[in-house]
Amino acid sequence: MITVETLFSGSSGNCTLIRTEKTAVLVDAGKNCKAVCTSLEALGMSLSDLSAVFVTHEHRDHISALDVMMRRHFMPIHVTSLSAPELCRGRSAAAAAQVHQGLLYEEQVGDLTVRSFPLPHDSAGHVGYVFVSADGDTAGVATDMGYATMDAYNNLRRCRTVVLESNHDLDMLRLGPYPFPLKQRILSRFGHLSNVDCAGLCCGLAADDTERIILAHLSHENNTPRAAFETVRAVLDQNGHQNTALSVAKRDLPGSMEDFCVQTQQEWICREASAAL
Numbered sequence: 456m457i458t459v460e461t462l463f464s465g466s467s468g469n470c471t472l473i474r475t476e477k478t479a480v481l482v483d484a485g486k487n488c489k490a491v492c493t494s495l496e497a498l499g500m501s502l503s504d505l506s507a508v509f510v511t512h513e514h515r516d517h518i519s520a521l522d523v524m525m526r527r528h529f530m531p532i533h534v535t536s537l538s539a540p541e542l543c544r545g546r547s548a549a550a551a552a553q554v555h556q557g558l559l560y561e562e563q564v565g566d567l568t569v570r571s572f573p574l575p576h577d578s579a580g581h582v583g584y585v586f587v588s589a590d591g592d593t594a595g596v597a598t599d600m601g602y603a604t605m606d607a608y609n610n611l612r613r614c615r616t617v618v619l620e621s622n623h624d625l626d627m628l629r630l631g632p633y634p635f636p637l638k639q640r641i642l643s644r645f646g647h648l649s650n651v652d653c654a655g656l657c658c659g660l661a662a663d664d665t666e667r668i669i670l671a672h673l674s675h676e677n678n679t680p681r682a683a684f685e686t687v688r689a690v691l692d693q694n695g696h697q698n699t700a701l702s703v704a705k706r707d708l709p710g711s712m713e714d715f716c717v718q719t720q721q722e723w724i725c726r727e728a729s730a731a732l
């Protein structure tokens with residue numbers, strides 16, 4: 456059986472723990488080594504329990520902890536050969552030797568088989584991952600994608616658990632403070648997946664084998680956990696997928712949540728106002 460836990464998630468840093476009883480690996484390692492270690496400790500683990508890190512792409516929110524992690528614990532870092540130069544830049548030969556690269560790859564790590572698949576994003580290279588355990592359980596991770604490709608769907612559709620990007624609410628992005636070129640970049644086919652587009656992909660996955668979906672990589676400025684959850688939940692429910700478990704990855708802590716009573720400043724004000732009545 457595969458357990459999937461996000462350690463932290465969002466535009467400030469991403470890290471997901473995938474583990475069986477025998478094997479533990481990370482997908483990405485953003486923020487810094489201390490944040491990764493603190494999150495692992497909260498789950499009763501340490502760096503030395505990890506067998507590998509699978510990197511999706513070279514953007515800082517996915518790799519910024521690796522520099523120190525690679526010095527503290529020797530383990531294979533798997534990454535596409537297009538993203539690898541950024542990881543290897545300025546490293547010693549010994550550190551660079553930890554970096555395993557390929558265009559697309561399938562690796563056996565303990566009792567986990569790990570397969571990469573391409574995703575559309577404005578990085579040098581970019582992949583999602585599918586994990587299959589020796590006992591036949593499956594999980595997938597796909598974030599940072601401009602649109603939901605058939606390839607992504609075909610790779611994720613047999614996964615029991617999926618971590619999926621739900622980056623922005625379209626109205627919050629369009630009306631928000633970001634400069635126009637940045638809005639265009641996020642909305643492009645090599646940008647990030649909106650809540651609505653994520654909901655469409657979730658419906659396809661729920662119609663196949665996916666039982667549990669964790670929404671991830673939410674924008675701090677252009678989304679709220681509640682907006683992402685309610686958008687996807689509504690579309691799943693409208694399409695008869697009430698039994699699909701849905702949660703939202705926490706931004707700075709391990710785990711995901713389903714309760715959004717008090718998420719925004721405005722809601723705090725509303726709650727205080729109603730409490731005062």
Ligand SMILES: [Zn+2]
Pocket residue numbers: 512514576578599
């Ligand atoms: Zn990115």
Ligand SMILES: [Zn+2]
Pocket residue numbers: 466469514516517599672
């Ligand atoms: Zn990212």
